[in-house]
Amino acid sequence: MEDRELNRVEGELRGYLSSQLDHLPVRSEPNFSPPARHWTRAAGFVPVTLLVVLLAVGAGLSLADWRAHRTTSENAQAAATGVPGPLALAGGTPSLGFGLVSTSANTLLVRNEITEAVPITITNALPQVAVSPNGHEIAYWLALPDRLSASPVYQLHHADLLAPGSTICCVGMLMRAPSGEVPGPVVWSSDGTGLIANTHTAPTRGSDAGSLAAHASWFTIDVAGAKATELPPGFESAVTTVYAWDRSRDLITGSGISLGSPSVAGGAVFVTLKGNVVQSLVVPSGGLITAADLYAKSVAIAYAGGCKGPPTDSTLRCPVLEIRDQATFAIVTGSSPVEATSDFPDVVFRPRSQDLIVQLPLKNGDARVELWSDLGRGPHQVLATYTRSVGLTSRHELMLPRVDGSAVFLLTFDSSAGGRWFGEIVSLTANFSSRGGQDPQRTPFEIRTGGNPLASVVLDPAFARLLDGKTVAPVAVAPTPTSGPAPTIETPLVVLDLRIGEGPGQPGVSPSQPGGIPARGPTSLAADDEWTYVWDQAHSQILVFGKTPPTRAIPVAVESTAFALEVSGGTLYLRGRVEYAIDAATGTILRTYGPAQAGGPPTIYPRERLPYAGLPSPTKGPGGAGQVVGTDGHGNQYVRFVNATCSVGAAACVELRRVAPNGRVLAFAPEPIGAEVVDYYVTPGGAAYELRNDRAPGGAIAGIFVIRLLGPLPTATAAVPVCPGQTPILDVATPPPPGDAPGTGSPDAQAAFRRANPRITDFTMFPLGSDQPTTAPGTGSGPVWIVAGNSTFIALAPGAPGPNNWFAYPARFMGCR
Amino acid sequence: MAVQASWPRLVRALTGLAGAREPAEDALQDALEDALKPGVVATIERADAWLYAVAVRRLRRSRLRHRLELALSGLRGASPAPSVERVATLELMSALSARQRELVVARYYLDLSYRDIAEHFGISVGTATATVTQALKKIRARIEANPEELKAWKIGS
Numbered sequence: 001m002e003d004r005e006l007n008r009v010e011g012e013l014r015g016y017l018s019s020q021l022d023h024l025p026v027r028s029e030p031n032f033s034p035p036a037r038h039w040t041r042a043a044g045f046v047p048v049t050l051l052v053v054l055l056a057v058g059a060g061l062s063l064a065d066w067r068a069h070r071t072t073s074e075n076a077q078a079a080a081t082g083v084p085g086p087l088a089l090a091g092g093t094p095s096l097g098f099g100l101v102s103t104s105a106n107t108l109l110v111r112n113e114i115t116e117a118v119p120i121t122i123t124n125a126l127p128q129v130a131v132s133p134n135g136h137e138i139a140y141w142l143a144l145p146d147r148l149s150a151s152p153v154y155q156l157h158h159a160d161l162l163a164p165g166s167t168i169c170c171v172g173m174l175m176r177a178p179s180g181e182v183p184g185p186v187v188w189s190s191d192g193t194g195l196i197a198n199t200h201t202a203p204t205r206g207s208d209a210g211s212l213a214a215h216a217s218w219f220t221i222d223v224a225g226a227k228a229t230e231l232p233p234g235f236e237s238a239v240t241t242v243y244a245w246d247r248s249r250d251l252i253t254g255s256g257i258s259l260g261s262p263s264v265a266g267g268a269v270f271v272t273l274k275g276n277v278v279q280s281l282v283v284p285s286g287g288l289i290t291a292a293d294l295y296a297k298s299v300a301i302a303y304a305g306g307c308k309g310p311p312t313d314s315t316l317r318c319p320v321l322e323i324r325d326q327a328t329f330a331i332v333t334g335s336s337p338v339e340a341t342s343d344f345p346d347v348v349f350r351p352r353s354q355d356l357i358v359q360l361p362l363k364n365g366d367a368r369v370e371l372w373s374d375l376g377r378g379p380h381q382v383l384a385t386y387t388r389s390v391g392l393t394s395r396h397e398l399m400l401p402r403v404d405g406s407a408v409f410l411l412t413f414d415s416s417a418g419g420r421w422f423g424e425i426v427s428l429t430a431n432f433s434s435r436g437g438q439d440p441q442r443t444p445f446e447i448r449t450g451g452n453p454l455a456s457v458v459l460d461p462a463f464a465r466l467l468d469g470k471t472v473a474p475v476a477v478a479p480t481p482t483s484g485p486a487p488t489i490e491t492p493l494v495v496l497d498l499r500i501g502e503g504p505g506q507p508g509v510s511p512s513q514p515g516g517i518p519a520r521g522p523t524s525l526a527a528d529d530e531w532t533y534v535w536d537q538a539h540s541q542i543l544v545f546g547k548t549p550p551t552r553a554i555p556v557a558v559e560s561t562a563f564a565l566e567v568s569g570g571t572l573y574l575r576g577r578v579e580y581a582i583d584a585a586t587g588t589i590l591r592t593y594g595p596a597q598a599g600g601p602p603t604i605y606p607r608e609r610l611p612y613a614g615l616p617s618p619t620k621g622p623g624g625a626g627q628v629v630g631t632d633g634h635g636n637q638y639v640r641f642v643n644a645t646c647s648v649g650a651a652a653c654v655e656l657r658r659v660a661p662n663g664r665v666l667a668f669a670p671e672p673i674g675a676e677v678v679d680y681y682v683t684p685g686g687a688a689y690e691l692r693n694d695r696a697p698g699g700a701i702a703g704i705f706v707i708r709l710l711g712p713l714p715t716a717t718a719a720v721p722v723c724p725g726q727t728p729i730l731d732v733a734t735p736p737p738p739g740d741a742p743g744t745g746s747p748d749a750q751a752a753f754r755r756a757n758p759r760i761t762d763f764t765m766f767p768l769g770s771d772q773p774t775t776a777p778g779t780g781s782g783p784v785w786i787v788a789g790n791s792t793f794i795a796l797a798p799g800a801p802g803p804n805n806w807f808a809y810p811a812r813f814m815g816c817r
Numbered sequence: 818m819a820v821q822a823s824w825p826r827l828v829r830a831l832t833g834l835a836g837a838r839e840p841a842e843d844a845l846q847d848a849l850e851d852a853l854k855p856g857v858v859a860t861i862e863r864a865d866a867w868l869y870a871v872a873v874r875r876l877r878r879s880r881l882r883h884r885l886e887l888a889l890s891g892l893r894g895a896s897p898a899p900s901v902e903r904v905a906t907l908e909l910m911s912a913l914s915a916r917q918r919e920l921v922v923a924r925y926y927l928d929l930s931y932r933d934i935a936e937h938f939g940i941s942v943g944t945a946t947a948t949v950t951q952a953l954k955k956i957r958a959r960i961e962a963n964p965e966e967l968k969a970w971k972i973g974s
Contacts, residue, residue: 017926586963
């Protein structure tokens with residue numbers, strides 16, 4: 001009987017395992033090449049006691065590596081005055097704070113990286129678009145009908161995507177194209193104050209079609225004054241492409257085909273215009289200018305050379321790139337040898353830097369994309385490797401870096417099914433990596449709204465301020481913030497992007513009701529270390545998400561208008577007219593409570609849970625208005641702060657701040673724009689999330705976002721004062737004389753700590769001198785060390801043994817002696 | 818070729834144990850590198866069983882590695898790397914011990930025989946059989962206590 005029963009369980013277990021595991025994505029393949037271990041992976045087998053030694057060795061190696069290079073990337077960028085250095089405002093995932101400018105059928109579309117909605121549309125625009133170094137100003141050509149002529153009138157316009165009411169068209173005109181000429185490329189000056197624009201006559205005769213323009217005009221334009229000046233004819237006739245304009249050095253650089261000197265007639269030349277002096281410099285034979293930065297610092301020349309030579313030696317290593325100075329065309333760094341390639345590499349400069357993003361077409365048909373720091377002199381990091389697939393080349397047709405230099409879009413155009421751009425976003429910063437920091441973070445990406453992507457832009461005003469170099473000046477809500485280190489800036493991360501629907505894992509929208517009750521989507525969220533919970537009130541269920549699918553749905557029989565979702569110890573809580581405790585595994589209602597009775601506890605929630613919708617209006621303080629939206633287990637408050645200096649709407653210049661009990665701002669994150677906040681949730685560990693509605697253009701709720709604004713606080717167990725054979729040195733903030741009077745304290749260490757720090761609920765106690773935590777309340781005679789996040793305390797019973805002699809004070813571990 | 822054919826299933830099995838794809842792939846790739854060492858590959862009769870057993874041992878050690886990486890990231894002053902992608906799997910087996918889970922997955926997902934399991938995990942056939950049977954009894958008790966649980970867990974799968 002039992003055997004038969006177990007056989008049934010075996011069958012169910014096979015089906016269960018298959019249903020749970022078979023759908024999991026597998027992105028790796030076995031790598032049969034000889035092992036090339038990363039040293040941190042090898043270190044995983046070394047006892048932890050050797051950690052310090054390893055770190056020292058690692059630091060030494062890093063130093064040697066640094067010395068081997070002439071300069072580091074950061075030093076080189078610092079030396080290259082005017083190159084601000086890349087930022088890491090987002091990672092290798094789509095960001096609400098950034099967008100793409102695309103062109104489609106004489107229309108420019110500006111869309112968010114995440115949402116499909118197009119917030120800004122510019123009609124009658126040509127695809128020649130330039131984005132300024134600050135990432136939010138664009139210059140573009142409009143083709144407008146002319147009543148007097150069959151030909152359109154071409155106007156160069158300028159617009160700020162973040163300006164109030166910037167659904168822009170036809171404002172900010174800078175110049176008109178000369179009669180009979182058509183628009184060409186536009187380039188911003190490196191300081192963002194000027195433009196260089198091209199117009200040229202259009203070749204019309206058959207034999208001329210596609211050839212060089214018969215006449216090209218190049219203009220410098222001062223954006224503020226909308227003043228255009230034509231450049232000298234000697235420059236105009238020599239140049240077909242302009243790379244950079246450094247107004248501080250009065251230097252313009254470009255390239256073209258030499259038609260002058262017989263020695264270089266028909267050859268490629270690099271052209272500089274400094275003052276009124278035009279200088280043409282011959283590009284070496286076999287070389288091709290592939291990229292130049294907009295700061296007029298460096299230009300990359302690719303050589304096919306031996307790499308493209310006889311295809312017999314696939315292991316041949318050969319130079320492919322040479323970097324030259326844009327002002328002098330002198331060689332800055334020699335060629336970087338790589339393995340044999342089948343063609344010229346593709347190169348783009350990482351924005352705000354002197355790093356290169358290089359795509360190498362390998363001889364076997366594969367392609368590899370690498371990040372070369374410091375013009376190739378620094379480390380070369382592999383970002384991605386692609387294998388040729390049927391019908392598509394492995395090489396990506398478009399490498400489009402994000403404007404802050406934090407990531408690059410690697411996109412391929414698939415002409416089937418109407419055409420689409422697809423590929424992935426790859427992080428360029430060490431802050432966003434996977435596999436324990438070894439690989440860059442990568443996320444599939446597809447443009448489903450059509451159009452061809454042209455450039456990356458910033459759409460979040462807070463990010464834009466950072467790109468502008470204007471640092472955010474956070475203002476503490478507390479009237480007298482204490483001094484201390486500057487707050488850290490954290491980058492919001494989209495944890496969930498859910499579309500409304502009826503499928504598994506999709507939340508619903510409750511219909512609007514008589515009495516002016518609007519349609520409502522999910523209304524609350526909670527999170528713990530592993531899961532994110534969303535209260536889908538339209539379906540009366542709690543959706544549970546891990547870091548990847550599958551999704552779990554927990555049907556719960558509670559009031560549909562419940563709110564304030566909380567999770568603690570495997571139990572979920574919701575609050576309606578009464579409060580519900582719900583088993584997080586089964587959805588079973590474990591307990592209901594309420595309304596609270598006199599003398600009884602006010603709530604069954606394990607800690608305070610503030611529903612955002614029910615909060616009072618923000619309180620005005622220095623620099624703006626703050627609103628507490630949650631508290632972590634260490635006593636820190638989380639404040640939604642609206643900066644008073646912002647004037648572009650309530651959604652802009654909003655930060656979520658982590659404020660210590662002493663009023664100091666520890667960290668903040670600029671809140672993304674473009675969607676309405678529904679709820680906030682702060683975990684006991686200090687991670688702060690928000691739930692946002694994503695509304696379609698018609699106003700209906702199309703989806704929701706869950707965004708992690710602030711990451712969890714680091715654990716501080718290292719601060720436990722353990723000094724084998726030595727004495728720990730402690731800095732204890734005891735009250736001034738006469739101090740606390742014995743008998744006026746608490747009966748044990750834990751009670752003393754809770755009394756002194758009532759807002760701190762997440763802490764660990766250690767008998768002083770031990771690194772083993774204790775759950776005993778601490779009624780012995782020895783002091784107790786208490787760790788709560790980054791804060792440490794000591795509980796003492798300073799007087800003679802007796803009741804209520806325990807007190808707790810802030811304390812720091814200074815070292816051993 | 819045998820390795821390539823069984824690779825996805827091994828990754829999924831290990832992902833179920835680890836609760837995340839990346840440590841599973843790391844452990845499996847490490848196991849493969851071990852297999853490719855001189856003199857090792859010739860001793861392997863059944864590649865998937867060998868790789869699974871070695872990768873499971875790697876996973877057990879990963880706790881130490883994880884601690885090390887956390888310490889390194891803190892000392893480098895860098896933001897902690899995003900946590901690996903976790904997957905919600907095998908809650909039905911949450912009451913089992915780690916060893917029971919390993920053997921149950923080997924038996925009922927990878928379809929290894931008790932002899933293969935015993936040989937590659939270094940235990941007797943009797944121990945393997947007993948371990949799996951005890952696990953089945955635990956699971957049966959859990960299902961009987963809440964018959965809807967199995968169904969609920971299949972949502973979204």
